[in-house]
Amino acid sequence: MRRAFLRRLLGAALTVLGVLAINYFLFRVMPGDPVAMLVRNPKMTAEALARTRASLGLDRPWHEQFRSYLAGLARADLGSSFIFKRPVLAVIGERLLPTLLLTLVAEALAIAGGMLVGIVSAWKRGTKADVLGLGFTLLAYSMPTFWLGILLVALFAGRLGLFPVSGMLSPGLAFAPLAQRLGDVLTHLALPSITLALVLMGEYALIMRNAMIEVLTEDYIVTARAKGLSERGILRRHALPNAMIPMTTLIAMSLGFAITGALQVETVFSWPGLGRLMYEALKGRDYPLLQGIFLVTSVCVVGANFAADILYRYIDPRVRD
């Protein structure tokens, strides 16, 4: 157990190092070299260019540059944002909480909904309910997330006027009592989180269905049935706990997918999180900010995968060594 843990930790650390290397080379070696952007300025003399290169350390060999980049990271220095004129980490920090709130609520809804659809589909395999579940799954999988968001806005916020169109808090409520602000945030959260949940749900439903079908053919289910256990009892006591095992890994593995969805949903709903920030950074070609967001999201995903791996070993005794 301990050795496996250390091996996984080493693996995660190597992956983070890989992310850092990719991040570094993307921004220094590719056309985004900060000096390459200055070259377009005709007033820059060759001498001034060389001086800029030296001041940025770009004339030193790459491994030295990489080392100083890592040293900067160790001091939590991600550079300064072009558009906000503030440290990248501070800008990202402000946007982390809204993204976490949106993603967690959407994940919770998606897991609950996906499990329900998956269990019913597997239990009623081959019936109309199963076909309906599969149809929903395939549709959710094939639909662009941002388009679903636009449609929901047009219908529920535009036409029916049930929910606010965008943002996280109505203007003028910044100093309102806590309960009122909380309620306001919830009405703003409803549409974005439902959009994201619907898109995530498809895959969860499919995996839950397949896992349940596999579990339901196991010998211990036949035994439980022979013992005279009720169908409901079999489902709750025997089938569900075992079918949950592949679900836990999937939830962690699909975090990259969730982030991709959150990015689109936040853009459509002007939700003030990391996704919306990334959209703003892209529009303003704010390279340091882009680099920072990419780094932070990658490290979050690697961390979540590592946690899921450990949790998996804890839940399923069969994979313990």
Next chain:
Amino acid sequence: MGRDEPGTGAFALFRRSRLGMAGLGLVLAFAATALVGPALAPYEPLDFGTAAEVLRPPSREHLLGTDDMGRDVAAALVAGSRTSLLVGLSATLISMALGSAVGIAAGWRGGLADSILMRLTDVFLVLPWMPLMLVLAALLGSSLWNIVLVIGLTGWAGTARLVRAQVLAIKERQFIERARATGASGARIVLRHLLPNVFPLIFANTILVTAVSVLSETTLSFLGMGDSTRPSWGMMLHFAFESGAATSGALWFVLPPGLCVLGLVLGFTLMGYAFDEILNPKLRRRG
């Protein structure tokens, strides 16, 4: 290929799958539109209309109405099918070539090469790929071929894992031993014996990767990272969103491009799903 190879008879089985055939029909319809549609459309997709022609609802002159700059929506839709298919298929080709090369190299060589290549694959598997694509597109500049490159370079990891597993399974089979015993070179064994046997299982994967590539292109274009000289469904939705057409009720501008994306991606997904059920014995219906 011998008679007992997993690919044999797959197409006969596929023809019996109603979902799969429906998917094939959808894809072929879009392919036909992409091939002959632009020649038939009466409007140029990028020609701006006069001020009076901006955001007009569907009429006899403009079957699906016009967009926020007076361009014909139907003409843009038809041109968009060409962009989506071109980008989707080309990016998939890159992903498949890269994924197969890495998977075969790792599985065939084993040892240190395998460890290094699989570590790299894992990095690409867990990376949040949409931010990575956006960052790459922003740095490279968003011409059509750069978008193809960006999608292709980020989408190969799943294929590499799949191919490696298949190579490991086939490597130990007898006909490889026999080929080795006759003195065939490593390259010859890989090309003549290994590759044809790996192919059927990555076939379903290829179709599913195409679905993802089409979705990625649409999302990149929607976020403003597409090639602005080529009309695409994602770009139409970008303008629909930025101009506020969606909330102002100009649904003819919002629904058709999204439905096209949905149709094409669903087509590929249904086909991939059907092939997966045929080629992957684990998913075959038991009893």
